[in-house]
Amino acid sequence: MPATLTPGAFKLLPHMQPHIRISPFLPNAWEKLLRTKTSAAGRSVEKPDFWLDGATDIRWYASGRNALEACLRHLRFKKTDTVLIIKNTDGPYVSSCVTQTIEKVCRWSLASARQRVTSKEPRLILVIHEFGFPCPEEKIKIYRKRGIPILEDCAYALGSRAAGAAVGTFGDYALYSLPKYYPVPFGGILVSRSKLKTAGAKLKKPEVSLLLQTLRASYPLMPRWNALRRENWHYFSKALARYGYKPYFDLKSKIIPGVFLMKVPAGFAGEKVKRTLTAAGAESTQYYHQNGFYFPVHQLLTYYEKQYILRHFLKK
Secondary structure, three states, X not given: OOOOOOHHHHHHOOOOOOOEOOOOOOHHHHHHHHOOOOOXXXXXXXXXXXXXXXXXXXXXXXXXXXXXXXXXXXXXXXOOOEEEEEEOOOOOOOOHHHHHHHHOOOEEEEOOOOOOOOOOOOOEEEEEOHHHOOOOHHHOHHHHHOOOOEEEEOOOOXXXXXXXXXXXXXXXXXXXXXXXXXXXXXXXXXXXXXXXXXXXXXXXXXXXHXXXXXXXXXXXXXXXXXXXXXXXXXXXXXXXXXXXXXXXXOXXXXXXXXXXXXXXXXXXXXXXXXXXXXXXXXXXEEEOOOOEEEEOOOOOOOHHHHHHHHHHXXXX
């Protein structure tokens, strides 16, 4: 019988630790895609409406943050203008990647939160589909009636978009962060229903060519990737249920998770657990101020890596 890795094997790794990212980026996986012959079947990824219903323009950037800033520059925002952020939940946490990018251009406020709320009419609604789970459309209806432009933040929701969930369906703009789904080290996309007036710091042609080759080669693999992400989510959900941890959101059909996000009890030592996992080489963090914690669930996780994450999470 061939040797297999068991939980006891973790003790055999005192020095060399793995590097398990939330992103599925692995150099060998990317190289394989770059060497794959592609056909026209995968070229729908080049069309703007692959990313956003009814979109007619697409721009390529180094990151999702660059795509967000480019949208604000396109709208010619002033420092006194405000972006209203709407999320799945009403808690106060918003990624600093989002808020710090907005602050380069203008102000921001958070719907249903006390901080930074302004009475001035927002110039843009930023809808965040948190971790791939669609933000309820009823939260946006009142702003759509006012005619305020909507930008869908689909950074974690590319899998859900491909599976037919309600993301990239109602916005005037949408942005994506490619490394959160594809095994690539860079890449962001901004798509629009109308012509984008400014491109911002867009990527050069050779860089775009690398991304397009990656996306074309990935196209036939995406259904399997989506299934693997859901399988990994269920694996963690089942394994952690016996310890009293439950998923933060229900995994309904057509939803492809960007991470495994769980509820944790009040007083949970989130920073300590994060340090333990980080020291072990597994990326993770808290869902700050909302009693949540999350770690990778991507399609390239091995069984050993899933066990490794669980072992160090439960170690505390």
